[in-house]
Amino acid sequence: MSKTDWITQELDSLRQAGLYNRIRTISSPQGAWLVVDGKRVLNFCSNNYLGLANHPDIAAAAKKSIDAMGVGPAAVRSIAGTMSLHVELEKRLAAFKGVEAAITFQSGFTANLATIAALVGKDDVIYSDRLNHASIIDGCRLSGAKIIAYDHNDPKSLDEQIKASLAGFRRALIVTDGVFSMDGDIAPLPEIYEVAKKYDILLMVDDAHGEGVLGKGGRGIVDHFGLHGKVDIEVGTMSKAFGVMGGVVAGNSVIIEWLRQRGRPFLFSSAVTVPDAAACLAAIDILEDSTQLVDKLWSNAGYFKAEMKTLGFNTGASETPITPVMLGEAPLAQEFSRELFETGVFAMALGFPTVPQGKARIRVMISAAHSSADLDKGLEAFKLVGKKLGVI
Numbered sequence: 375m376s377k378t379d380w381i382t383q384e385l386d387s388l389r390q391a392g393l394y395n396r397i398r399t400i401s402s403p404q405g406a407w408l409v410v411d412g413k414r415v416l417n418f419c420s421n422n423y424l425g426l427a428n429h430p431d432i433a434a435a436a437k438k439s440i441d442a443m444g445v446g447p448a449a450v451r452s453i454a455g456t457m458s459l460h461v462e463l464e465k466r467l468a469a470f471k472g473v474e475a476a477i478t479f480q481s482g483f484t485a486n487l488a489t490i491a492a493l494v495g496k497d498d499v500i501y502s503d504r505l506n507h508a509s510i511i512d513g514c515r516l517s518g519a520k521i522i523a524y525d526h527n528d529p530k531s532l533d534e535q536i537k538a539s540l541a542g543f544r545r546a547l548i549v550t551d552g553v554f555s556m557d558g559d560i561a562p563l564p565e566i567y568e569v570a571k572k573y574d575i576l577l578m579v580d581d582a583h584g585e586g587v588l589g590k591g592g593r594g595i596v597d598h599f600g601l602h603g604k605v606d607i608e609v610g611t612m613s614k615a616f617g618v619m620g621g622v623v624a625g626n627s628v629i630i631e632w633l634r635q636r637g638r639p640f641l642f643s644s645a646v647t648v649p650d651a652a653a654c655l656a657a658i659d660i661l662e663d664s665t666q667l668v669d670k671l672w673s674n675a676g677y678f679k680a681e682m683k684t685l686g687f688n689t690g691a692s693e694t695p696i697t698p699v700m701l702g703e704a705p706l707a708q709e710f711s712r713e714l715f716e717t718g719v720f721a722m723a724l725g726f727p728t729v730p731q732g733k734a735r736i737r738v739m740i741s742a743a744h745s746s747a748d749l750d751k752g753l754e755a756f757k758l759v760g761k762k763l764g765v766i
């Protein structure tokens with residue numbers, strides 16, 4: 375027996391259960407088409423909503439910044455000083471979001487860990503949507519606060535949970551995803567805000583899939599619902615629609631100042647690199663300049679979803695460019711994904727535990743980078759495979 379035998383056994387059981395993660399290798403830039411494991415395929419997988427991951431202006435800004443400022447920030451910002459680019463990025467993000475202040479992190483994941491653990495502790499309570507993202511769940515656990523889950527997208531359930539438990543705690547936080555990435559549905563933020571206001575509780579939304587997608591020119595879920603000044607904390611990521619890397623927390627200046635003092639991933643981990651920060655700034659330039667890419671994203675998504683429905687597919691409850699194609703059991707979803715890949719379409723199957731048992735699906739990620747010919751090619755592949763496997 376060796377100390378790692380248990381790991382080998384666990385890995386084997388993952389393989390047997392069909393839950394082992396096989397990671398494909400991409401040898402091309404991100405875009406509408408990819409070279410995946412040596413094969414050229416249509417990309418229906420990535421979060422590159424606006425096609426910015428390989429945008430020439432963004433790549434040029436990153437290169438220019440390296441010539442001027444090098445690459446690494448070389449230390450934690452609070453210890454060795456922060457680079458002007460990071461300060462500028464935070465100012466530009468705050469202006470873009472229409473909030474008082476913003477702070478950036480290495481990723482959306484660390485932004486959630488930092489924020490939740492800085493705002494609540496062991497005497498406090500968090501009301502968390504049952505389907506919140508893993509990074510929210512981890513942030514909640516890290517905080518040591520009591521975690522009370524409310525039913526997904528159900529402000530009534532939230533209200534009932536608060537009413538039944540709030541009195542026993544010092545402080546409280548309500549936290550929800552803005553867009554839920556498995557189904558593409560949107561949190562009913564106006565109603566959640568009413569509950570937060572009724573009990574005077576801090577409200578936090580993680581808008582990772584709404585940043586650059588929802589609202590005017592991609593300003594996010596708060597803008598989408600016209601809730602400016604009402605949601606206390608907006609977490610976002612620059613790794614999805616922005617096409618780069620990095621997390622952001624936007625809100626009032628007191629909360630942001632607190633995160634600069636108490637957000638542990640800010641205090642104990644270095645910031646994103648110089649070209650990352652410069653690339654994020656260039657992404658904001660593009661978004662502020664025109665709504666063209668965001669408009670294209672939505673018209674592409676509208677077209678694709680309507681055509682999929684006409685073909686007879688069930689695209690679930692999506693209200694966003696995330697398009698789940700509901701198939702039922704995981705083996706069918708996996709086979710569907712394999713067949714699609716054979717016909718030149720890269721779209722991932724998602725099964726338990728990522729989604730509930732019996733709700734396995736292919737998740738199609740539509741992008742502004744897709745041309746209408748690309749979308750038609752994808753629809754043709756879905757039709758072919760759907761008929762072959764008896765789904766439609």
Ligand SMILES: *Cc1c(COP(=O)(O)O)cnc(C)c1O
Nearest residue numbers: 481482483507509580582611613
């Ligand atoms: C993707 C995602 C994150 C993580 O963002 P990264 O910047 O990739 O770390 C956090 N929250 C939600 C809801 C996400 O979808």
